[in-house]
Amino acid sequence: MARRAGGGADVDEPDIPIVIEVDGLTKRYGDIVAVDGIGFAVRRGETAALLGANGAGKTTTIAMLLGLLLPEEGRITVLGEDMLRHRYRVLGRMNFSSPYVDLPRRLTVAQNLEVFARLYGVADVAARIAEIAEELDMGPLLDRPSGELSAGQRSRAALAKAMVNRPEVLLLDEPTASLDPDTADRIRAYLRAYQQRTGATILLASHNMAEVERMCTTVLIMRAGRIVDRGTPAELVGRYGRADLEEVFLDIVRQRAAQ
Amino acid sequence: MSTGPGAVPAALVQSARRAQAMALRYAFILRASWPRILELAYWPLMQMVLWGFISEFLLTNSTWVAQAAGVLIAAVLLWDVLFRGQLGFSISFLEEMWSRNLPNLFVTPLRPLEFVIALIAMSLIRTLIGVIPAALLAIAFYHYSVFDLGLPLIAFFFNLMMLGWSVGLVITAIILRHGLGAESLAWMAMFALAPLSGVFYPVSTLPGWLQAVSWALPSSYVFEGMRAILFEGVFHGGYMLWALGLNLLYLALAGAFFLHTFHIARREGLLMRLGE
Numbered sequence: 001m002a003r004r005a006g007g008g009a010d011v012d013e014p015d016i017p018i019v020i021e022v023d024g025l026t027k028r029y030g031d032i033v034a035v036d037g038i039g040f041a042v043r044r045g046e047t048a049a050l051l052g053a054n055g056a057g058k059t060t061t062i063a064m065l066l067g068l069l070l071p072e073e074g075r076i077t078v079l080g081e082d083m084l085r086h087r088y089r090v091l092g093r094m095n096f097s098s099p100y101v102d103l104p105r106r107l108t109v110a111q112n113l114e115v116f117a118r119l120y121g122v123a124d125v126a127a128r129i130a131e132i133a134e135e136l137d138m139g140p141l142l143d144r145p146s147g148e149l150s151a152g153q154r155s156r157a158a159l160a161k162a163m164v165n166r167p168e169v170l171l172l173d174e175p176t177a178s179l180d181p182d183t184a185d186r187i188r189a190y191l192r193a194y195q196q197r198t199g200a201t202i203l204l205a206s207h208n209m210a211e212v213e214r215m216c217t218t219v220l221i222m223r224a225g226r227i228v229d230r231g232t233p234a235e236l237v238g239r240y241g242r243a244d245l246e247e248v249f250l251d252i253v254r255q256r257a258a259q
Numbered sequence: 260m261s262t263g264p265g266a267v268p269a270a271l272v273q274s275a276r277r278a279q280a281m282a283l284r285y286a287f288i289l290r291a292s293w294p295r296i297l298e299l300a301y302w303p304l305m306q307m308v309l310w311g312f313i314s315e316f317l318l319t320n321s322t323w324v325a326q327a328a329g330v331l332i333a334a335v336l337l338w339d340v341l342f343r344g345q346l347g348f349s350i351s352f353l354e355e356m357w358s359r360n361l362p363n364l365f366v367t368p369l370r371p372l373e374f375v376i377a378l379i380a381m382s383l384i385r386t387l388i389g390v391i392p393a394a395l396l397a398i399a400f401y402h403y404s405v406f407d408l409g410l411p412l413i414a415f416f417f418n419l420m421m422l423g424w425s426v427g428l429v430i431t432a433i434i435l436r437h438g439l440g441a442e443s444l445a446w447m448a449m450f451a452l453a454p455l456s457g458v459f460y461p462v463s464t465l466p467g468w469l470q471a472v473s474w475a476l477p478s479s480y481v482f483e484g485m486r487a488i489l490f491e492g493v494f495h496g497g498y499m500l501w502a503l504g505l506n507l508l509y510l511a512l513a514g515a516f517f518l519h520t521f522h523i524a525r526r527e528g529l530l531m532r533l534g535e
Contacts, residue, residue, distance in 0.1 A: 029528070063531055066366045070526045092368045104284070104358040111287045118280030119367040121273055145291075161363065 016043040018077075019169055019201040020065065025074035027060050027225075034060045036225035037074070042218065045195060047202040049212040051245075052222035053253045058205040059098075061222075062171050065203070066096055078169060090169075092120055097162035098173035099155055105147025109138070109157045112146055113164055120165035132160045135190060151178035159187060163194070172204040176211060188215055209246035219245070221252050228252055277369050281377030285351050286384075299385055303339045303393035310335040311401040327489035329403035331459060336397065336405045337485060338458045339390050340416055341478055342449050344423025345430070347385030348378045349445035352431040356439055361530050371521050375514070378431075379424055386420065408488055414499045415481045421506035422477045426452070428513035432520035435529060457482045477502035477509070 020042040027035040035057040042048045050058040063069040065076060067087040076083040081090045103112045110129060117125040133139045138156055141149065146157055155178050162170060175191070176184035188211065195202060206212050212219060213233045221229045221236070229236065229252060233245050240248045289295055314331045317324040324330060355361050364374070398404045406412065430448055434441045455469065456478035462470055473479045480502040487493050524530050 059531075060528075063362075063528065066362075068362055068365060068525065068530045069528045070522075088368055088370065091366060094366070096366055098362070101362045102359045103363065104288075104354070104360050106291055106358070107284070107287050111284075115280050115284040115287070116363070116367065118283065119277050119364070119369050121276065121368070 016045065018042070019044045019046075019079055020048075020203060021075075021077040022061075022065070023075045025061070025064060025076065026072050027057075027064060027069065028072050033225050035064070035071070038222075038225070038227045039074075040220055040227060040230070042201055042203055044201055045199045046218060047191075047195065047204070047216045048218040048220060049216040050203065050205045050220050050222055051207075051209075051212060051249055052205075056222040056253075057225040058222055059100075059173060060225075062096070062173055062203070062205055065171060066094070067091065092165060093167060094169040094171065095120075095162040095165055095167040096171040096173070097155075097158045097175060099151075099158065099177040100173065101158070103146045103154070103157055103161060106145060108143050108145055109149070109160070110142040112157070113142075113160060116161050117164045122165055128164060132163055136160050136163075137186070152180060152183055155179055156183070156187070166198065168198070168200055170200055170202045172202065172206075174206055174208075175204055176206075176208060184211070191215070209244065209249055213245045221249065223253060223255075273368075274370065274373055277367075278373040278376040278380070281364075281369065281374060282380045285354065285377070285381045288354060289385075296388060299343075299389045300392045303336075303343065303389045304396055306335050306339060307332070307393040307396050308400075311397060314401065314403075327486070329397075329401075329405070329407075330486060330489050332397050332401060332403045333405050333408065333485055333489065334458050334482060336390060336394055337415055337419060337481060338453065339393065340386060341419040341423050341452075341456075343386040343389045344382050344420040345427045345449050346423075346445060347382035347389075348424055348427030349430050349434075350385070351378045351381040352427075352434070353439075353442055353445060356434065356442070365530055371518060375428065375517065378427070382424060382427065383420065386423075408485065411484065411488060411494045411499070414502075415485060418477050418481050418499065418502040418506055421503075421510060422452075423449075425506065425509040425513040428510075428517045432513075432517045435524050436520050438529075452476060452478060455479070461486065475505070477505040480505075 018041045022041070023039045025035055025038050026033070038057075038061065040048075050061060052058050060069065064071050065078065065083065067083055070084070079090045079093055081087070083090070103109075107115070113129045113132065114125055117128055122128050129142070133142055136156055136159065138153075138160060141153055141157065146154065149157060155176070159175065162172070176187055179187060191202065192215070194200060204216070217232060219231060219233055219236055220227050231239065236248045237243070237245060240251050242248045242251065310331050314324065314328070317331070318328060319325070355364065394405050408415070426448060430444050433444060455465070455473045456476050457464070457473060462473045462479050462483060465473055480498040484495050484498040487495050487498070
């Protein structure tokens with residue numbers, strides 16, 4: 001992780017390029033400060049996690065990174081482009097998935113994937129859909145309307161949509177929500193393999209602490225719109241003198257100080 | 260990013276492909292549901308049946324209608340072009356609201372203008388699916404062909420469609436701003452224009468002050484132009500130029516309003532909050 005305490009320069013791993021850089025990012029809704037001057041950077045090939053209780057500002061941060069939401073203050077750079085000025089230059093190289101955003105329910109999974117592949121300008125749409133279907137083991141789902149899928153199948157379809165353009169930057173909101181442990185493990189393995197193969201950068205928001213410990217090299221813990229601590233899962237567990245990340249998380253959200 | 264001499268055409272091609280992808284998405288919805296296609300044609304057909312019989316009755320009981328046999332049938336068909344044009348635009352947008360798909364769309368490289376072009380394309384397709392069967396029914400049952408209006412029909416059609424797109428843009432912007440609680444506007448709004456547009460009677464029927472409002476509507480020029488052909492056999496090109504000028508102005512204003520609302524939606528997080 002590149003450390004940025006509200007905008008400080010990174011010194012940790014200077015040879016690996018920074019892909020996501022956030023500096024002084026602030027979002028207010030009237031008097032409510034949803035995100036309060038946060039700063040962080042994520043390097044190429046890294047998997048970082050935003051952790052925090054509900055309302056901590058994770059989804060708001062991801063929405064700002066995607067350009068769905070405009071910040072009041074701050075700067076977001078993704079793949080070297082200023083997202084507030086030139087987001088269309090990089091949106092084709094990014095993607096996202098969230099269990100709270102549906103794919104159109106009346107379209108089949110294949111039709112949805114085709115529409116999104118075309119929106120992203122994927123060259124060989126049919127071949128790409130076949131490839132994803134095989135990778136995510138969802139061939140039998142392709143001809144089913146998205147609205148008829150189970151919650152777990154919908155999560156896989158949403159992930160397939162997120163992978164359709166072979167993204168260099170992947171933003172995932174609770175990527176394994178609603179999945180049984182076996183499928184969740186397959187998805188994590190798929191994401192790891194994809195990342196190793198392509199060098200993609202992943203930023204995810206999750207409440208699944210075990211998943212974060214297994215997948216992420218960096219953890220950013222948010223509370224009330226601020227990043228209150230950061231580090232590798234091992235660093236955080238050691239710093240708080242706890243057995244695992246879940247205990248660290250509980251310490252932080254309940255405002256118990258680090259040992 | 261390419262910056263060579265071919266950069267602009269390449270960007271345009273990509274832009275057209277994204278608009279095409281969105282049109283494909285709406286075509287998938289239509290194709291998957293015969294009841295939806297039938298519904299598109301149902302209301303114009305029912306209107307035509309009703310107004311066809313009213314016309315037949317008035318032909319022998321109204322000297323005004325007797326002078327131009329198809330005036331009411333042509334009026335109801337053109338009114339349907341205007342109404343279906345707006346509804347086709349708005350409904351396609353509502354599909355995204357109903358399926359909570361806007362966040363997925365606007366994290367792709369899809370620009371708002373490309374989205375609007377797709378909505379316009381679907382408005383055209385949905386309007387033709389709705390109106391052509393009604394026009395054919397009028398020929399078969401009432402022996403009146405709106406196509407006898409000749410080439411001016413094309414000018415009437417596109418002027419009415421353009422007004423439908425302007426109203427559709429304003430309605431979609433309001434729905435984007437205020438959520439699905441405002442969706443009934445998509446069905447209601449156009450009816451506010453009906454009495455002012457002189458669909459079934461001349462604009463001169465309106466009170467003086469309301470005539471001024473009426474002449475600010477492109478649709479009034481279309482319906483007056485239609486009656487001029489049917490009653491006098493004259494095509495008033497000036498009417499169409501006025502309609503076109505007003506339409507371009509309203510499209511520009513509606514487009515600016517839509518883009519402004521889209522900016523507000525991004526500022527206030529409305530693209531992610533899609534309920535009522």
